Amino acid sequence: MKVAVFSTKSYDRQFLEAANDNKHELIFLEPRLNLSTCILAHECSAVCVFVNDELNRPTITQLANEGVQLIALRCAGFNNVDLQAAKDCNMSVLRVPAYSPYAVAEHTVGMMLTLNRKMHRAYNRVREGNFSLEGLLGFDLHGRTVGIVGTGKIGEIVAKILKGFGTKLLGYDVMPNPECKEIGMQYVSLQELFAASDIISLHCPLMPETYHIINDDTLQQMKDGVMLINTSRGALIDAPAVVAALKSGKIGYLGLDVYEQEADLFFEDLSTIVIQDDVFQRLLTFPNVLITGHQAFFTAEAVQTIAETTIRNITEFEAGQPAPQNTVSIDRLRR
Numbered sequence: 001m002k003v004a005v006f007s008t009k010s011y012d013r014q015f016l017e018a019a020n021d022n023k024h025e026l027i028f029l030e031p032r033l034n035l036s037t038c039i040l041a042h043e044c045s046a047v048c049v050f051v052n053d054e055l056n057r058p059t060i061t062q063l064a065n066e067g068v069q070l071i072a073l074r075c076a077g078f079n080n081v082d083l084q085a086a087k088d089c090n091m092s093v094l095r096v097p098a099y100s101p102y103a104v105a106e107h108t109v110g111m112m113l114t115l116n117r118k119m120h121r122a123y124n125r126v127r128e129g130n131f132s133l134e135g136l137l138g139f140d141l142h143g144r145t146v147g148i149v150g151t152g153k154i155g156e157i158v159a160k161i162l163k164g165f166g167t168k169l170l171g172y173d174v175m176p177n178p179e180c181k182e183i184g185m186q187y188v189s190l191q192e193l194f195a196a197s198d199i200i201s202l203h204c205p206l207m208p209e210t211y212h213i214i215n216d217d218t219l220q221q222m223k224d225g226v227m228l229i230n231t232s233r234g235a236l237i238d239a240p241a242v243v244a245a246l247k248s249g250k251i252g253y254l255g256l257d258v259y260e261q262e263a264d265l266f267f268e269d270l271s272t273i274v275i276q277d278d279v280f281q282r283l284l285t286f287p288n289v290l291i292t293g294h295q296a297f298f299t300a301e302a303v304q305t306i307a308e309t310t311i312r313n314i315t316e317f318e319a320g321q322p323a324p325q326n327t328v329s330i331d332r333l334r335r
Contacts, residue, residue: 001025001318003072004041005048006033009267012074015307016048024314032263035059038066046070046314051077051294052263057085064089070317073328074310075297077233079206083330093328094313098153100302105157107296108201108231111255115227115290116141142166147197149190149213150204150232151177158201159185170197173204194221199229206233216241225252231296234260239279246286254289257296266293 001024005016008028020026027044031037033053039062041047047068049055055071060082063071071081073095086093114120117138125132144167148155151173159169159180169185171177172193181187190213194200200222204210214228214237222228228251230237239260245251259265261277275281283289297303309326316322 001045001070001314002043003027003046003048003314004029004044004068006031006037006040006053007050007267011303012050012307015303016311019304019307019311023311024318033059035062038062041068042066044068046072046317048072048074048310048314049080050074051080052266053080054263055081055086057082060085060089060091064091070094070314072310072314072317074306077205078328079233079235081328083328087330092317092322094317094322094326095328096306096309096313097326099297099305099309100299101153101157103299103302104154104231104296105161107257107292108154108158108203108229108255109161111229111231111257111290111292112141112199112201112227115253115255115288120290121287144168144198145170145196146199146201147172147193148180148185149173149193149200149202151180151185152203154231155201155203156180158203159183167199190218191221194218195223197226198223199227201229202232202236204232204236206235211235212238212241214238214242216244219245219250222250224250226250227253227255229255231255231257234258234262239283243279243282246283246289252288254283254286256283256290257292258294259291262294 003024004027006029008030013028016026029040033047033049035058038059041063047063049071069091071086071091071093076095076097078095081093118136122136142165146162146167147170148159149172151171156177156179160183162169163183170193171180171185171187172190176187219241242251246254259280313326
């Protein structure tokens, strides 16, 4: 198949070419996919896209007019795809449901440790010859209560890592995970989790039910000085509400690997321009905020698995045998 690969970085090309082994004609394109750039998929049977590509109804309709039959996602999430529009245009959507949950889980715990022990601040101090410990006081993770919202595979691995630190684990999920129960996690209501947790880590998908799950109201249910970590999807958090909670001290530590308006920020070098997002710029001013640019997934093992699964999805679609577990459709979601 001829495939237009959007939002291409050097590592995407490296791993996709290795996995492809000349099976398909891959056209690597740096721009993000949107209505303005979908013309670049002319004469392609498939588009290969990432988390910040925009697959709304107008874009999907135009892609269908260009002859595109398949949307191959290089990620697990599909909130950026209008699935009803894909169905209406007779277009298939395939994703990578699992790559390396360990990558995201380990990054999550790394953010907790960094924020707690203020390693990012200590690193900069020492480089300037400042060895003072003032302002670097942390706390023992042992004995603290950690609430995990969303206990799929990533949430499960986060829980297992934190179990080794001697934390008390609370979980919230519409489908409790037996593996989490086995290590002693207690499932509670979302309100109970917010009220009891010293650390809250988000690992749920972005759906209408979880949009801005962290907002003014839910923040008021939390302990003063709570640590909040989000390595899932940016729109789980109402960023202006979080800024207000940081200013009041309700949030004592904030770790973000995702951001609701990240499409115009992450994966690009913006070091020479003025960032226009005032909320994001405000977040950067807080000493107790740690932001990474959608980096949690980024290990060699994860990127290799993403590439291999993506190429396999394209190959199986071309053969008329797409893997059901990798297929996303509006009809399956409604079941």
